[in-house]
Amino acid sequence: MTYCVGIRLNAGLVFLSDSRTNAGLDAISTFRKMMVYEKAGDRCMVLLSAGNLSISQCVREILQTEKIPNGDGEPITIWNAKSMFDATRVLGSAVRRVYETDGKALQNAGIDFNCSMIFGGQIGDEAMRLFLVYSAGNFIEATRETCFFQVGESKYGKPILDRVLTPDTPLDEAAKCALVSMDSTLKSNLSVGLPLDLLVYRAGDLKADRIVCIDDKNPYFKMIHDTWGQRLREVFEGIDDPAWNGAAAEFPLMQESERYESMRKITHPGERIV
């Protein structure tokens, strides 16, 4: 599988991806899932991809030359699009082109046309934008209320994002949050693996210079990995165990008087509780 996360903040954008793919448990490989498209001073766009690797590689290849009609004007590409919305339409079109060529054959082989992508960045004077592109080439955009997207094995790492991220979160704090989210995912799911690609984009830069490939020797990620697990245990141990007889407890789990009342207990054959 894969785990990728893209975050849109007031201060900028954060992108993080793992690099594991698997086609069955005995076919595990490393493929990097982040690609940066940049014309410094004009546009900077980042693509993260999840799903069937043959599809996402095809989409990336085609994206370079994909054009969509523009009335009587020059067709729109990712390199001349005047907005991230238009650039994302080009990406959607590339996804649909791969579907046209491969969809039927994949279906015949019983394989879903499965591909999801996070695409974000900034073009010219436009504000930064972040999109989630689906297998059908349609897409949604991140807003103030929903400021991050995940693709792939997203559930393990979602709670910390839900708890921490708001549009006002500083960039480096959001990068740290994404790395903690990734660490939880790595811990619980074998199909997500190192190295990671992390990119932090500052609003208005129109180029990316904070990109790093993180392997198991990266001092910062090692520190996150060691510290987070240990502190989590400390916090956990610092919370009181439940008190079953509530009389003496500050936060009783159950009052003595409640005992048995809420019980769904069948004590002889044929008894029914609805």
Place this chain on the structure above:
Amino acid sequence: MTYCVGIRLNAGLVFLSDSRTNAGLDAISTFRKMMVYEKAGDRCMVLLSAGNLSISQCVREILQTEKIPNGDGEPITIWNAKSMFDATRVLGSAVRRVYETDGKALQNAGIDFNCSMIFGGQIGDEAMRLFLVYSAGNFIEATRETCFFQVGESKYGKPILDRVLTPDTPLDEAAKCALVSMDSTLKSNLSVGLPLDLLVYRAGDLKADRIVCIDDKNPYFKMIHDTWGQRLREVFEGIDDPAWNGAAAEFPLMQESERYESMRKITHPGERIV
């Protein structure tokens, strides 16, 4: 959906279930998913169920009267089984009976025969045992190495279980861990909801007297909910943000010298990075 977790420790068993079911987003209801089968002093068994509600309710109904052959002896039921293994075979048989009656019609309607259950407890002198029962009525048993099972929306709450639980974990600490795991799931997934059923079984008791139904007024769960989220944020804030220029940092994310080296950046149309 649903989230249920069952844990087998040296000291006893812990069971926790939510109570939300949904058939589409506009058909959300409360159905409790824990059932206790107890003949005090002889046996105590707990069933948690996830999946299609019509299937799991049928299985629970049938389980009361289900029998499996026992050579020339009296057929085996959950009430006379001499081992948890045999009791779980009876449960598997009940699942298969529902499949026989409903499987075809569900298939015709395009609905998966989807049902998974956690079943554990203790019978007589036998050690406590914990099983995970699949839709096909087959099952696996928890071991020292894998001491918990989850069914339903399991991923959000798995990291904390992975980090904390071992067979030596005390019972109340495991109950706290299950509640933290549930809290993370509730926070991130709408299809899991209160009230919760929590049961803690002490090895050798052969009856269950620590059962509680936890709603949004429960002081202990409220404390867990408030404290965990807040402490998590404190721990998070206590970890250094990444330092992009490693020279001065104790745990550098990137050394200045590494900059650009690992970059996957396409800077003009047609450029390829493999």
